[in-house]
Amino acid sequence: MRGFWKLASIEFKLFLREPSAAFFTLVFPLMMLFIFGGVFGNKPQYSGLGIVDLSVPAYTAMIIATTGLVSLTISISAARELGVLRRFHTTPLTPTAILTSQVLVLFIMTTLGMVLLLIAAKITYGLRFNGNVLSVILGFLLSSCSFFALGFVLASIARTARSAQVMAMALYYPMLFLSGAAIPKWVLPEAVRTYGQILPLTHVVNLLTGLWLGEPWSDHLKEVAVLVVMMVVGLVVSAKTFRWE
Amino acid sequence: MVSEPVIQVEHLRKVYGPTVAVDDVSFEVYQGEIFGMVGTNGAGKTTSIECIEGLRQQDRGSIRVFGADPQKEIHDIRRKVGVQLQESQLQPRLKVWEALDLFASFYESPLDWEKLLEQLGLTEKRNAAFARLSGGQKQRLQIALALINDPQLVFFDELTTGLDPQARRAMWDLIRSVRDDGKTIFLTTHFMDEAERLCDRVAIMDKGRIIALDTPENLIQSLGVESRVVFTLKEPHDIACCRSLSGVTLVEQNGDRVLVQGKGEMLVVEVVTALAKEGIRFSDLRTEQPNLEDVFLAVTGHEMKD
Ligand SMILES: Nc1ncnc2c1ncn2[C@@H]1O[C@H](COP(=O)(O)OP(=O)(O)OP(=O)(O)O)[C@@H](O)[C@H]1O
Ligand SMILES: [Mg+2]
Numbered sequence: 001m002r003g004f005w006k007l008a009s010i011e012f013k014l015f016l017r018e019p020s021a022a023f024f025t026l027v028f029p030l031m032m033l034f035i036f037g038g039v040f041g042n043k044p045q046y047s048g049l050g051i052v053d054l055s056v057p058a059y060t061a062m063i064i065a066t067t068g069l070v071s072l073t074i075s076i077s078a079a080r081e082l083g084v085l086r087r088f089h090t091t092p093l094t095p096t097a098i099l100t101s102q103v104l105v106l107f108i109m110t111t112l113g114m115v116l117l118l119i120a121a122k123i124t125y126g127l128r129f130n131g132n133v134l135s136v137i138l139g140f141l142l143s144s145c146s147f148f149a150l151g152f153v154l155a156s157i158a159r160t161a162r163s164a165q166v167m168a169m170a171l172y173y174p175m176l177f178l179s180g181a182a183i184p185k186w187v188l189p190e191a192v193r194t195y196g197q198i199l200p201l202t203h204v205v206n207l208l209t210g211l212w213l214g215e216p217w218s219d220h221l222k223e224v225a226v227l228v229v230m231m232v233v234g235l236v237v238s239a240k241t242f243r244w245e
Numbered sequence: 246m247v248s249e250p251v252i253q254v255e256h257l258r259k260v261y262g263p264t265v266a267v268d269d270v271s272f273e274v275y276q277g278e279i280f281g282m283v284g285t286n287g288a289g290k291t292t293s294i295e296c297i298e299g300l301r302q303q304d305r306g307s308i309r310v311f312g313a314d315p316q317k318e319i320h321d322i323r324r325k326v327g328v329q330l331q332e333s334q335l336q337p338r339l340k341v342w343e344a345l346d347l348f349a350s351f352y353e354s355p356l357d358w359e360k361l362l363e364q365l366g367l368t369e370k371r372n373a374a375f376a377r378l379s380g381g382q383k384q385r386l387q388i389a390l391a392l393i394n395d396p397q398l399v400f401f402d403e404l405t406t407g408l409d410p411q412a413r414r415a416m417w418d419l420i421r422s423v424r425d426d427g428k429t430i431f432l433t434t435h436f437m438d439e440a441e442r443l444c445d446r447v448a449i450m451d452k453g454r455i456i457a458l459d460t461p462e463n464l465i466q467s468l469g470v471e472s473r474v475v476f477t478l479k480e481p482h483d484i485a486c487c488r489s490l491s492g493v494t495l496v497e498q499n500g501d502r503v504l505v506q507g508k509g510e511m512l513v514v515e516v517v518t519a520l521a522k523e524g525i526r527f528s529d530l531r532t533e534q535p536n537l538e539d540v541f542l543a544v545t546g547h548e549m550k551d
Contacts, residue, residue: 002350002351002352002353003347003351005350006346006347006350007347007350010339010343013343014336014338014339017338018338079336082333082334082335083330083332083333083334084334084335086330086333087328087330087335087390089300090298090300090326091323091348091351091352091394092320092352093351244300
């Protein structure tokens with residue numbers, strides 16, 4: 001794994017130099033927080049939790065979708081289209097090192113986005129939390145991994161960086177608005193909530209919100225199953241279809 | 246040449262659908278030589294070089310690099326070779342020094358990249374993002390990256406495309422110094438003068454085949470191409486004296502401009518002596534030695550730029 005850490009640190013810098021990626025991961029969730037928090041406040045309503053308390057796990061799901069689905073897909077397909085992957089292929093660097101460094105950097109960015117969100121919500125709205133910290137971390141890890149796997153699949157399917165971007169966006173926006181990530185679930189019509197079940201992000205929102213409320217894992221076996229299957233299938237498919245060019 | 250073959254290619258063939266990109270190509274590259282491949286667009290140079298680099302898989306034939314098969318034992322080969330691809334970009338926001346630092350980290354004992362930066366005239370651009378470099382600067386960065394692991398064997402696909410004349414010459418010196426360290430260089434080029442002056446041996450590729458392979462001198466000599474002497478008469482004069490010189494095959498007069506063509510390296514001396522003897526005054530005398538361009542034209546039947 002010679003070169004791995006250097007590659008990861010460079011990818012990290014490159015991520016921060018990409019204004020839109022950094023904005024949607026780090027800043028946009030805070031904007032959502034302040035807009036919704038400003039309108040609805042954070043008065044306790046549902047088993048002692050307010051709207052902000054319930055929005056934080058949903059926005060976390062949004063961050064996961066942003067990095068896993070959009071950033072990962074675009075950065076891998078762009079690297080392929082530019083010939084960067086091909087250039088790497090002429091060095092002793094392994095595909096595992098390349099892909100792992102991407103995942104590591106995006107995982108750190110996702111975590112950073114979530115931590116910023118937590119801090120802002122705590123300071124401004126006195127964020128409340130009923131769950132178990134370890135459970136939430138586990139749920140966060142599982143959700144992130146399954147979305148990274150999804151991003152890898154898209155990056156493998158797409159022929160060009162342009163089509164990767166279109167595909168990522170075509171999945172991202174409906175999910176954002178129909179899964180309960182950006183718009184709270186209780187605002188969505190019943191039909192949308194039902195059909196929202198086919199969207200992977202819905203399961204992330206439900207799992208993270210449930211764990212946040214302190215619900216046991218046994219209440220969320222369906223979500224866990226969906227995310228685990230997505231992760232495994234995604235990894236197998238992307239390993240089989242990996243292309244340098 | 247008495248050294249080891251570093252690259253051995255036998256009956257290499259690669260097709261893309263109906264296109265035969267490389268057809269039954271065989272050659273060897275020896276340690277410590279600069280081996281060049283010339284040919285027009287689409288001749289199959291990149292396809293050949295990239296099969297040898299292990300980036301493309303051949304349909305037929307065998308390739309050995311340091312005795313290993315690039316398709317199967319690529320990992321050992323990667324450490325020892327440097328590669329500059331004909332077309333490859335880096336991340337637009339990656340800075341020059343970061344690219345060097347990054348690629349250096351892939352290898353066990355890389356060169357000091359600060360020094361490479363200087364050798365390639367990129368010191369001023371060390372903090373520039375890749376996207377902000379000019380075409381020639383990008384090319385020089387790619388050359389630096391190809392050399393960063395102090396490779397035993399370096400591939401350059403179109404070494405000096407996009408470089409200004411001064412940078413080209415600097416690059417030739419750099420490549421020669423790499424060769425003088427005992428390294429082997431495999432390059433492709435569109436420039437006949439580059440192949441002639443820089444390469445120890447040249448393969449001429451046309452429509453997927455190697456149609457000639459030798460040192461530039463041998464290629465030129467084997468052709469038996471004649472040299473030419475051209476000059477301008479100061480006053481009208483009969484130039485029959487030139488016709489009777491031994492070895493002269495053609496004399497053409499166009500107004501006061503005269504062309505004498507013939508065999509042998511002494512042609513110009515003979516012509517000048519004959520003119521002096523007759524008291525014929527002339528100016529603007531030039532000689533044209535046959536070069537690789539003529540060889541190319543003769544063996545392929547078409548010009549380099551067709
Ligand atoms: N990936 C590919 N798919 C289909 N055809 C290809 C591919 N790569 C090369 N070819 C075809 O193979 C032939 C040889 O191409 P190649 O790139 O090897 O030529 P070249 O000598 O490097 O040309 P140039 O001087 O323009 O770089 C061309 O006819 C080209 O169209
Ligand atoms: Mg080429």
